[in-house]
Amino acid sequence: MEVGQNDDIQLWEQFCKGDKRAFDGLWAYWFPILFKYCNRFTDDKSLIKDVLQDFFIELFTSRSRRNNVQHVKSYLMIAVRRKLLRVISQQKARSTEDLGSDESYGFYLDLSADHPIIEQQELHNRKQVVQHVINGLSNRQREAIYLYFFENIGYEGIAEIMSMKEVKYARTLIYRALDEMRDVIARNKQLTGLL
Amino acid sequence: MDQEQYTVAELMTNSSFRAWVNQHDEQARTHWEQWLAAHPEHQEDVNTAFTLLSILKENENGPSPADMAEMQERFDHALGQRLRVLMYRWTAAAASLLLLISTGLYFMNKRSTISTGIAMTKEVKLPDGSKVLLNANTTLQYKGHDVWIEGEAYFSGEHHDLKVHTDGMEVTVLGTAFNIYNRKQHIEVLLESGKVHVNGAGWAATAGSADMTPGEMIRLDAGSKKMERISPGSFISWKSGRLVFKNTPLYKVAAVLEENYGFHVQWKSTTLQMERFSGSCPLDNTDILLAAIRSVYNDRLSVQANHTIVFE
Missing domain, CATH: 1.10.1740.10 (RNA polymerase sigma factor, region 2, helix turn helix motif)
Incomplete structure (x- = not known):
């Protein structure tokens, strides 16, 4: 789109x-x-x-x-x-700082705090757990999520921008991140259900 | 055609589903409500996908209006290089016209005119005993308590009721040492000591006025016709007899070479324009400066006939 x-x-x-x-x-x-x-x-x-x-x-x-x-x-x-x-x-x-990781750059993603829907306590709570998931993703996953959901760029564009060999890698990267988010939301719901 | 089963990730990456959540698209809403009615077992997944898409909203971190204004100025400045070449030719024609007019005025009003040529400075003593140092390629005219400046000049000593005119600004001197810069694109006044009052005039009659205190620098831009206080950080200390650049972008160095020394600068690419250069040379020997730039930028500069400098 x-x-x-x-x-x-x-x-x-x-x-x-x-x-x-x-x-x-x-x-x-x-x-x-x-x-x-x-x-x-x-x-x-x-x-x-x-x-x-x-x-x-x-x-x-x-x-x-x-x-x-x-x-x-x-x-x-x-x-x-x-x-x-x-x-x-x-x-x-x-500055001769070697991070010693496979990732040569950092990519940071902060979810909006001022979305009206997030003012509801329950959603605010979920935002925090999703932010936690996002923080645990790799830089490349965060970047792919950003390009897809925040900048409306398709898999093909993402593969191009992030120099991936194949378009399907973009999809895989995003799906894995979304699955993690889904799981944490499900756990969160159980938790809030118990309370 | 729609599939029967969707995972949460599939829902979240479905453009129609996203249109429903993010754009509140009515058609999409109807579609997904019908689909959900047919597949009630997906209620939980739809809720999760809806929640996640609502949460995945950007934290606003865009440029501020001040950032945008700064960039506008930076682009105008950097791309002004090309425009300036055109303007230069135009002002050459206009300058001869101005000269005729001012010679006419000279005879009518008895203004005295003193000019400096390329690569020279000159100290002028005004009738009231105060001193004015003219930078290269500058014209000063005076009559009584009025002084007109085109170029760059440094005023020092006791001035009494002196008024400095440029085509876009007037500086009323209340006893002081200050520098005024009036060339093609902007007028700048730097006050070292004492007190001056500046106000817009001529083409910048609407620019308002300001009182200046020592250490302040005011700039009047020809484009915006507005006065603003700026940092005097990169002020070129030409009056000490040396041309000094501290972390100055090359396009500014080039502008000085063009305005004060009559060089013609050509850029084969703009990559060097924003490179920063530090160095100094005697005011009357730019060869040293050019050699220094050349040694820093690996011979990407060449000086050709007719005072032409080419940056590769």
Whole structure:
């Protein structure tokens, strides 16, 4: 489910033709989305702003070469992710901190606290247990969940963005996470039922 | 066609089910209520899927309006490089026109004009005994208590009832040392000591006014026509006889080379524009500076004929 995809493509084509107003429209639309995404990898907002500034300027100066982009959203997310992770790993290399894990980056996901439905005590309670499950997932699982449920990107897009060899890996990653969430909700219900 | 059985994960990744939960889609709601009526054994799973989808909502962590405004300025600034080349040509034509007008004024109003060329500074003593140091490529005119500046100038000493005019701002001096920068894209005033009052004028007549205290810097942007107080952190200390850059983005270094030294800067790619550079050189020897930049950026800079600098 890609929302407003036709609008994306239209703006993109105008942008590729070198329309400066299209550039303004493009960054104003995508900056908040990409900023939020980047913010899941790092808390360093000034680093994110620097990375995104470079990114958009490079995009603008080489726009004519990017005429054949089909899915603007996944295209932008792939490129921004690659750039951000490169900068983060350079920083890490400098601070010589080796995490010694198979995961080269962190991905953080906080569930909304201000959703009206969560004000109900029972749901608030469930939110906490789901957050606990999410915290226990791997970074890649959290990222896949984020892209699928928060950014409405399909399996194909997720596989592309997260450089997976096959699309089905995206589905597997997400299903495993959802099964864990389901189990914890079921246990929580039993628990609240007992009380 | 719909299947009979769904797991919780399948429900949660079903686009129609998500449309019901997230967008309160009526058609989807009817569909799932009918399906549930036919498969009551799934009530529990539907509840769980519904709850989880309701919980999986984002914690707002987007950019603030201030972040957006900052980015707008950064993009305008960085992409202004290209626009500036065009503007430069345009202002060259406009400048000759201005020159005619100001020579006309000179004879009518007896304004005195003093200019500095490329790569030179000049100290001017005003009739009241106070001093003005002109940076490169700057024109100062004065008549009585009025001074007009185009370029960059540093005022020091006791000034009495002095009024400094630029095309977008007036500075009323109340005894002071301050720096004024008036070039193409913005006007900046840095107050070192004493007190000045600034107000919008000319093209920025609506910009309002402000009193400044020592250490403050005010910037009037040609785009927004608004005055704002900014950090004087990266102020270029040209008046000490050296050009000093501290962690300055290369596009700003390039702007100084263009404005003060008449270089023409070309960017073959923009990747270097945001690279930060620290270094200094004597005001009259930019070769040292260019050599330093070249050594830092691995020969990605070349100086060509006609004062042209190319960044690869």
